[in-house]
Amino acid sequence: xxxxxxxxxxxxxxxxxxxxxxxxxxxxxxxxxxxxxxxxxxxxxxxxxxxxxxxxxxxxxxxxxxxxxxxxxxxxxxxxxxxxxxxxxxxxxxxxxxxxxxxxxxxxxxxxxxxxxxxxxxxxxxxxxxxxxxxxxxxxxxxxxxxxxxxxxxxxxxxxxxxxxxxxxxxxxxxxxxxxxxxxxxxxxxxxxxxxxxxxxxxxxxxxxxxxxxxxxxxxxxxx
Numbered sequence: 001x002x003x004x005x006x007x008x009x010x011x012x013x014x015x016x017x018x019x020x021x022x023x024x025x026x027x028x029x030x031x032x033x034x035x036x037x038x039x040x041x042x043x044x045x046x047x048x049x050x051x052x053x054x055x056x057x058x059x060x061x062x063x064x065x066x067x068x069x070x071x072x073x074x075x076x077x078x079x080x081x082x083x084x085x086x087x088x089x090x091x092x093x094x095x096x097x098x099x100x101x102x103x104x105x106x107x108x109x110x111x112x113x114x115x116x117x118x119x120x121x122x123x124x125x126x127x128x129x130x131x132x133x134x135x136x137x138x139x140x141x142x143x144x145x146x147x148x149x150x151x152x153x154x155x156x157x158x159x160x161x162x163x164x165x166x167x168x169x170x171x172x173x174x175x176x177x178x179x180x181x182x183x184x185x186x187x188x189x190x191x192x193x194x195x196x197x198x199x200x201x202x203x204x205x206x207x208x209x210x211x212x213x214x215x216x217x218x219x220x221x222x223x224x
Contacts, residue, residue: 006021036178037068040065040218055136070107140177
């Protein structure tokens with residue numbers, strides 16, 4: 001997909017260290033903007049009805065979604081699927097101070113793998129327990145369902161692709177997705193055709209670089 005890099009810089013307007021992940025020249029995420037990554041886990045797990053949760057996070061990134069999931073006391077196991085060994089290495093080496101402590105949590109497993117290929121496979125997301133089902137799958141890999149990091153990801157955001165994620169969920173299981181764009185009515189229709197309930201939430205947060213606000217979207221869908 002390109003060259004992945006992690007950089008630390010000082011933001012002079014705030015006098016803080018900022019950690020940023022880039023893919024070639026594209027920004028993937030920044031420690032300045034973590035509200036929506038946190039809300040992905042918060043909103044997704046809020047929709048889960050079970051008292052003991054097995055959870056998958058697709059995309060490790062800077063770790064804010066995984067960290068928020070682990071803060072939920074109902075989460076008994078968390079598998080984070082990350083395609084790039086380099087990203088897993090950032091966390092194992094403690095390069096990201098905000099999320100460094102989570103790697104010591106016994107509930108967490110960092111699993112290198114292609115989330116989309118695992119979705120297509122009946123073996124699913126846990127190579128140690130093929131066919132294992134989960135109570136929630138939280139996904140933050142592509143920019144949006146339309147703006148994907150690799151062409152092979154596009155098929156996932158179709159009715160056929162999303163039906164495969166249902167096969168990896170327990171009854172009542174939740175699928176949640178982060179997107180950089182406003183709610184997409186066409187994608188909302190796709191979700192509604194696959195899941196029993198779905199909604200899009202706009203997450204608004206301060207943008208210290210502009211002095212205004214920015215927004216992301218979190219989609220949450222649930223099967224009966």
